[in-house]
Amino acid sequence: MKIAVLPGDGIGPEVTREAVKVLESLDLPHLALSEGDVGGAAYRRHGVPLPPETLEMAHHADAVLFGAVGDPACDDLERHLRPEQAILGLRKELGLFANLRPARVFEGLEHLSPLRPEIARTLDMLIVRELTGDVYFGKKGERTTEDGEREGWDEMAYSAPEIRRIAHVAFRAAKAMGAGLTSVDKANVLETSQVWRDTVTEVAQGYREVALSHMYVDNAAMQVIANPAQFRVMLTGNLFGDILSDLASAAVGSIGLLPSASLGERQTGYGTFGLYEPIHGSAPDIAGEGKANPMATILSAAMMLRHSFGREDEAARIERAVAKALTDGIRGGDLGGDHGTEAIGAAVRERL
Ligand SMILES: NC(=O)c1ccc[n+]([C@@H]2O[C@H](COP(=O)([O-])OP(=O)(O)OC[C@H]3O[C@@H](n4cnc5c(N)ncnc54)[C@H](O)[C@@H]3O)[C@@H](O)[C@H]2O)c1
Numbered sequence: 001m002k003i004a005v006l007p008g009d010g011i012g013p014e015v016t017r018e019a020v021k022v023l024e025s026l027d028l029p030h031l032a033l034s035e036g037d038v039g040g041a042a043y044r045r046h047g048v049p050l051p052p053e054t055l056e057m058a059h060h061a062d063a064v065l066f067g068a069v070g071d072p073a074c075d076d077l078e079r080h081l082r083p084e085q086a087i088l089g090l091r092k093e094l095g096l097f098a099n100l101r102p103a104r105v106f107e108g109l110e111h112l113s114p115l116r117p118e119i120a121r122t123l124d125m126l127i128v129r130e131l132t133g134d135v136y137f138g139k140k141g142e143r144t145t146e147d148g149e150r151e152g153w154d155e156m157a158y159s160a161p162e163i164r165r166i167a168h169v170a171f172r173a174a175k176a177m178g179a180g181l182t183s184v185d186k187a188n189v190l191e192t193s194q195v196w197r198d199t200v201t202e203v204a205q206g207y208r209e210v211a212l213s214h215m216y217v218d219n220a221a222m223q224v225i226a227n228p229a230q231f232r233v234m235l236t237g238n239l240f241g242d243i244l245s246d247l248a249s250a251a252v253g254s255i256g257l258l259p260s261a262s263l264g265e266r267q268t269g270y271g272t273f274g275l276y277e278p279i280h281g282s283a284p285d286i287a288g289e290g291k292a293n294p295m296a297t298i299l300s301a302a303m304m305l306r307h308s309f310g311r312e313d314e315a316a317r318i319e320r321a322v323a324k325a326l327t328d329g330i331r332g333g334d335l336g337g338d339h340g341t342e343a344i345g346a347a348v349r350e351r352l
Pocket residue numbers: 011015067068069070071072084087255256277278279280281282283284285286291292293294296332334
């Protein structure tokens with residue numbers, strides 16, 4: 001079970017370390033971990049945020065465990081040298097177009113959510129976010145207007161094949177869960193969204209058992225807070241999914257709790273190749289202080305065992321251990337508690 005561990009910047013190394021310890025404590029057969037440089041850390045050592053040897057390591061692994069990238073010291077670098085380019089490059093180069101971001105309030109932990117408990121307890125959704133298209137990967141640049149002013153521009157485009165393949169992922173998930181699907185767009189304004197909506201509707205013909213609805217993204221943001229019960233599977237483009245998943249994490253209680261899986265089509269001997277990372281970033285404001293909540297990364301490792309290694313039992317064990325730790329009052333500062341990164345990791349391992 002070859003896992004490439006890419007800790008990255010800020011709290012990345014701190015949270016990744018705890019997830020690795022959880023994996024090591026499971027007595028998995030043939031576990032082979034290797035570590036690579038990525039992000040600002042890689043820029044300092046190799047002059048680029050995604051060195052070829054790191055990409056190579058990821059290519060040859062069965063799965064990648066990723067921390068976070070982003071470093072304020074790199075803010076003035078040219079765009080292609082900034083740490084964030086590393087995660088975008090990995091997603092694109094590895095063909096990881098399907099980003100699964102589950103958001104749910106753990107049973108009995110409604111009080112961690114800022115929503116009213118009766119509403120919080122209904123929040124249990126899977127955001128299926130397209131990950132290798134949209135305004136993220138369109139042409140972009142800066143030009144000078146006729147008035148001599150600076151103007152930045154980013155091209156937003158989605159092709160029908162790109163939409164089709166992510167729609168199939170979402171419909172298959174909804175079908176397996178016996179759930180409905182909400183597709184989120186901005187079809188009242190964007191051409192991209194018009195093609196998105198038509199294509200998703202077309203794909204729906206093959207999934208008669210899945211009830212499809214469409215919603216504008218601004219309304220969707222409001223509804224996640226006001227009435228989350230209506231969402232089970234939410235299909236979004238790259239940009240809207242980025243924003244809505246941070247929003248959903250706040251509704252759950254903290255961004256330190258939300259994991260993710262990024263999948264493509266490549267199969268290994270064990271399952272689907274994937275990259276697993278918390279949805280949060282490098283959190284420079286608390287980096288190096290041992291305060292970060294590692295639960296999102298630990299839960300990402302659980303998703304890895306499920307999707308890339310077919311180990312549902314161990315995945316569920318990790319998820320139960322995290323839920324039990326929370327129920328037992330093990331909380332980081334993000335949840336109003338005073339447990340540090342290592343203490344939270346240890347508490348989860350004790351409960352495995
Ligand atoms: N996939 C990624 O690597 C990724 C994701 C998001 C942001 N980023 C990058 O990270 C850097 C910081 O971005 P940001 O501040 O906008 O977002 P962020 O997610 O890093 O932090 C937002 C807020 O949440 C807190 N937070 C985040 N994770 C936490 C955790 N595990 N435990 C406790 N608190 C946590 C932070 O302290 C901060 O107050 C930027 O460079 C950004 O581009 C990277």
